Amino acid sequence: MLGFGDYLLVSVILFFVGAIGVIFRRNLIYILMSLEIMLNSINITLIGLARYSRDTNPQVLILFILVVAAVEVAVGLGIAINLMRVKGTVDVDLFKSLKG
Amino acid sequence: MNAHILLPEIILSITAALVLIIEFLTPRRLQFIGTVTILGILLALFYDLSMFRNAGIGFYGMVKVGPFDRMFDLIFFIGAILLILLSFDYFVEISGEFYFFLITSLIGMMLLAKSSDLFMLFLSLETLSFSLLGLIGILKRKEFVAEATLKYFVLAAFSSAFFLFGIILTYVIFQTTNISEISNKLFAAGLTGIKPGIIVTLVLLTVGLAFKIAAIPFHMWTPDVYEGAPAPVVAFLSAGPKAAGFAIILKTLLSGYQAHPEIWKGIVTYLAVFTMFWGNLAALKTRNLKRMLAYSTIAHAGYVLVAIVSVNQEAYAAIVFYMLSYTFMVFGAFAIISMIGDSHSNLEDYAGLSRTSPLLAFMMAIFMISMTGIPTTSGFISKFYVFMSAAKTNHIWLVIFGFINGAISAYYYLRVVVYMYMMDAREEHAVPYFPFLRSVMWIAVIFIFYLGLFPQKVFEIIVSTL
């Protein structure tokens, strides 16, 4: 039988998988996907919470987070397309005009 | 519902819709749309001020409005209006969406300062971040701007995820995201059994917040975004959203976790010290003025964090006063940077400015001196006020570090003055006359000296809102 702790564990692991992806991935599309993983891993915690605490609030929060995640993807892809037009690549390592 | 307490936000939302419609009907009439926006903001400001003393809770406990939150509104409004004035001269041809994003970011900030629920805080934060992307990327065909937008986007989304995780963990621990309920539960139950969880939560929250205010080590985006984004937007970024960032810290750390400051104070103390030292030291070697101001804004975040560590009433007032005075300083400086030109923001481009346009050089010198924190300018009084709150709670070393940082920062701020007054230009360009940019510059100078010489009135107002 799975407990809430297991949900939390999965969620934390996924969250850091996503975080590491954002930091180490070169391609902007992968970075976007990693960001999605981060947000959705949080949703897993909420699902577990909803499952075990018989509380409906987490489910509402999930809906909000889904919307935010969708917006994030839309904006992110928009930026990616713009970069593709301006520079012809979405490889973040090639963006060197601003040193950072 | 108690909807009327958010009347200013509602007015602004309507204005935002109006701006989109006008843009659709008669595209690219910059000054017209800008004026409409200003009128909308002024109307919102009017309602904000007329309800200044009214406190209330609305939207099922999601927002809580008091005079202190309206103080923050005031800073946001000032920033927005100054940005619109700057935009008139700076942008030649942009779509009216700029003003739409401006208003939505304004709404985001105002809701941030008023939300009494961590989840509401997150949503308004996202509203703010995505609108700012619209502002930063308004000249999207420029290479620098495209990259700056990308960097801001990735790091904003990244930090928001951390912040969100922190909120959800808070929910797991307390079964609520309401700030005052969290605070009550902490007071009632204490820390037994939940301390590790709270520490993890606070670390996640702090990571998210540190990104927003550009504290070390989450500052990486700042220099790049500052260098790449259009100057007026940068000024806005370091005034409004930064103040909003501190508003969140006040909400979460000082209100939510006020029962046990000892668990987050250590983190924030280190954050403050490293932020101010790193910001100032990194600024020493930069040759680009916009980049330098980016590091300086990091350092200023460090100073304000000092006030947060001291956890007292003065700290609240000091933060508001600091952000108010900082708003004028950055807008003044960036007004001049806009006049000289974004692509000419290397220090060498300022050489001999005192000869070609003495007035601009003089004003720039004042802004730099004010940022250094020399008395008679608001930069001194605001810094002094912040460190006073720290001294009150016996954080003597923080105070000493803070003022020593002032000495370090003198080096790079005054270097701008050196270039303007003590070096000769390779080639002399006349700076064109920009009426709106100049008006922003004058407003900034007047307020810098007003706040620097006669801060009493503003002190009184701020303290009365606590």
Next chain:
Amino acid sequence: MKLDLLSLVIIFPIIGAIPVFFMSPKNKKVLFDYTLLMTLVEFLLSLFLLKGFKFGLYGFQYEHVYKWIPSIGASFHVGIDGMSLILILLTTFLTALGILSSYNYITHKAKEYVIVMLLMETGMIGVFASLDLLLFYLFWELMLIPMYFLIGIWGHERRVYAAFKFVIYTMAGSALLITGILVLYFYNHSVTGVYTFDLLKLYRLNVPYDLAKKLFLAFAIAFAIKVPIFPFHTWLPDAHVEAPTAGSVLLAGVLLKMGIYGFLRFAFPLFPKAAIHYAPLFMALGIVGIIYGAFMSWVQKDLKKLVAYSSVAHLGFIVLGIFTFNMYGTQGAVIQMVNHGLSTGALFFIVGMLYERRHTRLIEEFGGLAKVMPVFSVIFGIVMLSSIGLPGLNGFIGEFLVMLGAFKASKFAAYFAVVGIIFAAVYMLTMFQRVVFLKVKEKNLGLPDISLREFFVLAPILLFIFWIGIYPKPYLKMTEPTSSAVIMQIKSTQNAEKEIKMLTGPVGEEISLKITGRKAR
């Protein structure tokens, strides 16, 4: 709101600077004439202060409190006593002379120059007149920017470096000062329940020994950097050498005095016990400064650097004097502040005049000036002798009193100070010999003698050099209440009122008797 005379004196230079903004930068002569007029009016105003000043009174006169930031207990509280007055007079006097000396020296950005000078005058007077710690800090820091511009824009080759060094040093010191002020402020609140920066109220505070030691060090380091006391002095030669003449004069004449003034007005009365505790340390540093300054001056090839290092030595004397905590030492130090302002100021003017003629300051480039520029050489000689401390000239009075005080406080210190005086004579006379006597170098043959304008720069200083040297009583009398009040504040904690009674006698009378051989009225 009616403005009182003292506040008027403080803000008048800034008011005078406003019309300059609207004047044409092209016409240098008009700019300087106007500014000279303003500084003369300012000097006149400060003379009115002197006219209404009641001698021999303890406490502050012309005291005035305006509301400034009541919510944190800061006010525009100004007032002067004898020491402040004499330093304010010195300031207005030297500023006017500084403007007069700059007619030819300043070749570019004349408009900015006069604004900076006027702004600086306000800052300097403000420092000497404020009786509110925050106000004091405000003026103290405000001084930085004009001085920074003065060195950085109109200085010599390494001006930018020197200007930075000056600002960073001073600001690092101020960091400690303002922290100390804040700690004191909150300590005062914890004891009395009142938030105030008012110096006179803070005087009543009895700070516990441990805290007082820390605070005293915080204040003392800030002031020591400004003075500068030995290990903190490295900014001074750079700043002096690179600054334009008027900048050097004001730096030596007034800015350095702000440090000493800070000790006497703030650090000693607020933390008397701590001052006694640290006195041996600072006396030792003062002596090191005397010897070190003398040796460094001896080996300098650059005239201006020589004068700069001689400043370090002189300031060492003054530091020694104030830390003796007796009437002779303190009075001597205060009068020596004025003397140093006059004679070193004059020396900088003289070096500036030589520089204007030859565009070099190297000692070896000169020689035999006595033949080409006789009047100049005579004046130079008198000023140089006053700097050494020849009896009959002003330098003697100060040094003699300091020696007396040092002898009373610690014989050991006095011996070293004597050695310092001898060295001073050696390096000054050597320099003078090489510049003024010896064979005339060909390059120096055509040098014009002192012009009328230059004469009017130096003549007033000479007047005071003789006046203080021959009849110092009015000056000593002016500063006597201040000195005895400072000593009283310190000694009362030592439970030695008897000694004070013995020493607060009419020192001025005693001295003038010793020197002139007749009893002064």
